Amino acid sequence: MDNASEETYDAVVVGGGAAGLSGALTLVRARRSVLVVDSGSPRNAPAAQMHGYLGHDGESPAELLAKGRAEVSGYGGVIRRGTAIAADRLPEGDFRVRCDDGSTVRARRLLVATGLVDELPDVPGLAERWGRDVLHCPYCHGWEVGRQRIAVLADGPLALHQAQLWHQWTGRTVLLAHGWTPGDEDRELLAALGIEVVDGKVSGLTVEDDRLTGVTLADGAAVACAALVVAPRFTARAGVLTSLGLPSVAVERDGRVLGTCVASDPETGATALPGVWLAGNVTAPMEKVVGAAAQGVRAAAALNADLVEEQARRALDHHRAAGTDGTPGPVPGR
Template identity: 50%
Template structure:
């Protein structure tokens, strides 16, 4: 079948957009790779009535809502997207299957580009954090170490100082390993910290968009790359393709990503009506 919309990415933005489209009686397919960026976190925050909810529980509830309104959720990795408004879009998956749609909503999120420091990836989302609005309250008043890997470290130190008076910058080049309660320096010294912070660059999950002629760009914040929207509704530079959530806005949190997905879904429905 040809779907009205294929949503690529089943995070907050994608699921929210799919629910909006399902409630508009559209045939929707959500394709998700099952690798959410916030999977290691103990819970989501700043989402009214859902504070502290585990990411996996949140996504499971979102998938159920999509299905409640007639949508289909498929586990799979998108490798390419082709076509356009004239003959529709084809989305190709790693398993060799392909699916067709009249419109696309891309909500694939980001990849964190973590430095190659032993133990760092294992602590990511646990004692190693990145967003004070997401995790600052949970480590308030405790000792925090900012791992400096780029010019954003002083900015991060000032920001995290809102939550703790004990913030220390630790040069990333001096670190031999990240451990659960601090860092081991190359000279053998152990720097104890209750929590660690890193402002690593992020990259949009958008490799498959090259076949559509849609390219990533540097985000104005300097945080990394994104797929720019050409208007506030999430419309991309390629007609018929919308972007929402972290793939378009690296600074968006869960609740704002969900809101962006809702808006994009509503605008896609309007676009289909006008067509």
């Protein structure tokens, strides 16, 4: 797209998941011109259902997003399929967003909700079952696989917490000491809870009739389970943000690096760069769908308030420059 004729929006929302679409809906209802640039690759695409979202429990993620796109479009928002790869801060304060097809678009403000990528443990067959019976969040999937035998792939100390947590849903939990071996005290705790510990590297998964039935160990032993719990590394999709000088930072828990995110104000989503807000997993890796949607609403409200304040300042400057004849003229910035 020729920059001389590029479109300009009050806000460009980068990312069309629950966070981005919720933010876009808030902005278009505030009568803002809004473009959503959506790569079409939401994090939860492998999951058939989502849970814990009041009024939408059991709905497919794809159905939720289809409804969201229709709602945003119904208020005049524009949804464009594509991948934003970078953005530039222009001298006058606006932003130019560059997409992978070579097109550009101009925005007065940015709301980035690009999410994250789950980097899974390197076990053959695991990625193909991700979001189905290879899982990580009990609040998302625990009810569906509960009361069955669940194995936790231990590749770090966090597995101890995972085993205890998932035990709430099943009572039939086994910890696979794949890359982390619990010490004596941890083993005593697990034994007290009735959680079995199996030593040995996991070498693969066993599947029958498209259902997980267990895992195999490097020594050939088999361990039966109906679901396998893993701890992925959460890596923020931060390309647009790093191009603006907003770096990814490590996310740590109990001394273990869980992944990366880009920092923002936890209440408003505001970043260190004026004019840029964040929502969803790109800034809050542990957030679920309903929380990401709420973040999108809060960030959009803060973004709109910032535009309102800018418009008021411009109106005042214009009014003062017009003198005292009582005819300030049209309000700039609309």
